[in-house]
């Protein structure tokens with residue numbers, strides 16, 4: 001089985017314990033969460049969660065379906081195939097002396113990152129981008145001495161017009177519904 | 191009008207049609223107990239251990255199809271429910287568990303009798319909820335019942351702090367629920383159903399495997415129509431027993447570890463399997479990689495997460511069984527499978543599974559068979575876990591839905607007695623026989639007091655083999671006959687029963703079995719029979735762990751296979 005990184009995005013009700021329910025499911029089904037990011041959405045009372053997990057397709061699909069059973073999860077989709085735009089924000093505190101400061105600033109500029117705080121012996125750098133970009137900046141700055149790092153983990157949106165998590169207010173799912181991903185996945189007719 | 195949280199809860203339960211609560215009081219639920227006398231229509235049955243309350247609610251739910259309710263106080267009361275909740279969860283039984291919690295200002299302070307029961311039960315409930323305001327209570331109760339009994343049923347726990355019971359709030363019971371994240375798929379996808387029909391119509395060696403989903407969905411007529419129209423043998427899971435009459439010519443018994451050899455053989459040779467309302471549990475499939483090697487599988491289940499979880503599926507259909515089968519049956523072309531049945535009958539002759547061997551002593555299988563004969567099959571059988579459970583499944587014949595109540599997924603010893611209480615309370619006009627192991631019976635034996643106090647007329651048959659029989663059997667077959675800590679010196683169950691105020695008898699001789707069972711049946715009220723059976727009788731067939739379904743052992747052999755882990 002090939003394991004790859006999957007990006008799952010979920011729309012969840014803003015209720016106490018939701019994060020706990022989801023995290024506990026990952027643990028129970030033996031999955032490591034690589035990153036998880038939660039924030040508000042355009043709809044009040046709903047949050048959006050982006051979870052990155054590693055696993056083979058069948059296992060990730062099984063976890064997705066289990067997560068979908070959590071009552072507060074309104075919708076959850078695996079958007080990996082959609083090649084979404086994925087971003088992460090990182091804050092890095094780098095050691096800086098009079099002699100290294102300008103070199104650091106140059107590197108930061110190349111990455112279109114920002115210096116957001118300056119002190120006598122350090123700089124704080126803010127960078128956004130995909131994980132590789134954050135990783136490479138980190139690599140380059142490591143030589144100067146990294147004091148502290150804070151990364152948000154991935155957030156992602158599919159490209160183009162599709163909005164897989166869009167739920168229209170007051171609209172009931174028609175019966176019979178469209179095939180679930182698990183149904184759509186199965187082989188074609190005999 | 192304003193009411194207290196306790197009153198709101200009681201009135202909400204009444205609105206949900208609750209008739210009986212299995213419970214046990216304590217500090218955190220005292221305000222609720224204090225309100226009970228205002229609601230005489232809510233019958234409260236005082237159990238002797240909260241595990242009993244949860245199993246009784248579960249047994250009630252399985253026997254009636256309604257949602258069972260259990261109640262416990264905070265802390266130890268709540269944790270005592272845990273086994274029963276997990277049991278209900280694995281067997282998809284609709285149960286609403288209500289727990290008291292410490293008053294809201296104390297939550298999180300490790301207060302007296304505080305446990306995080308919503309945290310503890312998170313992985314073993316379908317949903318749970320800590321109510322922090324009496325205003326929420328009616329809605330939460332409404333949602334709890336809705337979630338517990340719709341879709342794939344399961345337990346829902348409501349945790350209510352003591353001060354919320356006392357808090358006053360306006361009471362209006364909501365007419366409907368709105369849960370944007372919970373909308374079970376009830377109707378199968380038409381094109382998948384069409385593909386399933388095509389596959390079934392074209393099958394030469396089809397088999398139906400029917401599970402508890404058929405019972406939950408009440409799809410008995412539809413299942414029967416499918417089987418008869420397409421002439422397909424029906425095999426059931428343990429929990430599916432009763433969803434298809436075992437007297438029917440198309441019935442091929444139970445599959446799995448202790449299933450009929452011919453049922454397992456049929457599956458092994460099937461070219462198309464219609465798996466209906468079952469979840470391919472490892473006790474049913476044997477080694478899963480070798481399960482039904484030649485078959486294409488149609489899997490119909492209301493829970494999308496079950497599809498593709500354990501076995502590869504060719505046609506997945508998510509929906510309520512009854513709805514799906516209604517549509518599917520229209521597309522089934524009547525036909526027969528004469529050759530296939532010829533073959534099946536031959537296997538049936540070669541592997542007679544239901545056999546009671548010649549024996550001077552009292553055989554457990556004979557006890558079960560006599561209960562069948564005396565009741566003429568018209569009874570609800572509630573089993574323990576272990577050998578007694580498998581014999582009850584094999585040697586009683588079930589023609590009615592919900593006539594076998596057994597702990598399948600969790601395999602909980604001690605389920606039998608409290609679950610039988612629940613079944614009898616839910617179906618007072620039915621004969622309820624509790625088939626208990628001498629080991630499991632001692633795990634919830636205290637519920638004899640509940641039976642006596644409420645005069646619950648369950649009939650109890652202890653299959654007393656002096657062993658944790660099923661474990662002993664494994665030690666015999668797979669661990670070189672080393673019986674390590676499986677021999678039991680039980681108490682005198684007749685004296686115990688009498689001490690609790692129950693009528694009881696002991697039977698050692700097979701010639702006394704029938705009369706004893708008849709006596710128990712004639713007796714008004716509860717009755718216990720302690721059947722002292724052959725101690726080392728084994729359950730056959732048995733598919734050894736790690737083996738495939740067709741590698742079942744059918745006859746006792748002296749030395750068998752390698753030790754297992």
Ligand SMILES: Cc1ncc(C[n+]2csc(CCOP(=O)(O)OP(=O)(O)O)c2C)c(N)n1
Nearest residue numbers: 576577578601603627628629630658659660
């Ligand atoms: C609570 C619990 N503990 C342990 C087990 C493991 N177990 C399965 S069957 C069995 C033996 C049951 O003995 P008994 O109740 O006497 O039934 P018998 O098999 O003898 O009919 C045991 C210990 C279990 N299923 N449940």
Ligand SMILES: [Mg+2]
Nearest residue numbers: 627628657659
């Ligand atoms: Mg025993």
